[in-house]
Amino acid sequence: MDMNKSPETFDPDPGRKEDLVFHYSREHRLERASETVRGLNSVRGGKKKGFFSALMTNKSQGFLLISIVVMSAMIMMVSIFVKGDTADIDGNRVEFSAFRFQGSSYLALKKSAGKKPYTGAVNLAVSPVLDSETPLVITRTVFFSLEAEEEFRMMLPFESAEILILAETAGSGIKKFKVKVQ
Numbered sequence: 001m002d003m004n005k006s007p008e009t010f011d012p013d014p015g016r017k018e019d020l021v022f023h024y025s026r027e028h029r030l031e032r033a034s035e036t037v038r039g040l041n042s043v044r045g046g047k048k049k050g051f052f053s054a055l056m057t058n059k060s061q062g063f064l065l066i067s068i069v070v071m072s073a074m075i076m077m078v079s080i081f082v083k084g085d086t087a088d089i090d091g092n093r094v095e096f097s098a099f100r101f102q103g104s105s106y107l108a109l110k111k112s113a114g115k116k117p118y119t120g121a122v123n124l125a126v127s128p129v130l131d132s133e134t135p136l137v138i139t140r141t142v143f144f145s146l147e148a149e150e151e152f153r154m155m156l157p158f159e160s161a162e163i164l165i166l167a168e169t170a171g172s173g174i175k176k177f178k179v180k181v182q
Contacts, residue, residue, distance in 0.1 A: 052065075087167075087175060087177060088114075089118065089122065089167055089169060089172070089175060090117075090118030090169050090171045090172055091113075091114040091115065091116045091117045091118050092111050092112065092113055092114055092117045092118055092144060093111070093112040093113075093114060094109060094110070094111050094112075094167075095109070095110045095112075096108070096109055096165060096177055096179045097110075097179065097182070098156075098163055098179045098180070098181040098182065099181065099182045100159075100181060100182070104155055104156070105155070105156040105158065105159055105160070105163075105181055106153055106154065106155055106156065107126060107153070107154050107156055107163065107165070107179070108151065108152070108153045109124075109142065109151070109152040109153075110149070110150075110151045110152075111144055111149065111150045111151070111152075112148065112149050113146065113147065113148050113149070117144065117146065118144055118169055118171055119143075119144050119145055119146055120143065120144060120169065120170055121141050121142075121143055121169070121170065122141065122142050122143070122144060122167055122168070122169050123139065123140075123141050123167070123168045123169075124139065124140045124141070124142065124165060124166070124167055124168075125137055125138070125139050125165070125166040125168075126138050126139075126140070126154075126156065126163055126164070126165050126166075127163065127164050128158050128159075128160030128162070128163055128164070129160060129161075129162040129163060129164050129178065130160070136157070136158050138156070138157060140154055160181060161180065161181055162178055162179065162180050162181065163178070163179050163181065164176070164177070164178055165177040165178075165179060
């Protein structure tokens with residue numbers, strides 16, 4: 001035996017080459033395969049997998065898919081129900097926003113009517129969020145009508161990074177909101 005030859009050229013029995021039969025078709029290869037290999041190949045020929053069954057081929061992929069769906073649902077619920085500057089005032093959805101324009105601060109109040117909206121006066125008290133004991137407070141009264149959407153704007157006589165709003169209607173008590181100035 002010559003050990004210096006590479007494994008590709010080494011042939012311990014040169015007469016054996018005539019006995020070897022090479023099959024390149026699937027059917028001929030499966031004739032000589034074991035029963036387990038034939039069973040695995042027969043399962044593949046059946047019905048194609050659907051989208052979700054392809055995503056859930058094993059437990060870890062199924063768990064990953066379920067966790068993605070749950071997290072997406074939680075994010076949607078939080079974005080729908082938790083609005084930072086949005087509130088419900090007696091059946092009306094009210095969105096507060098504060099902004100600066102040409103050196104002055106403004107407060108915008110956008111009302112969307114609900115199923116049974118409140119109509120009437122809404123008293124607003126607006127002040128900057130300060131640590132002092134005597135803050136500057138301005139009061140305004142806006143009137144909600146039966147319109148589906150209304151928008152109210154008011155100029156604020158002070159500069160602040162955050163403002164405090166107290167809203168009072170005849171039907172409910174006082175509601176408190178904090179809004180950051182953009």
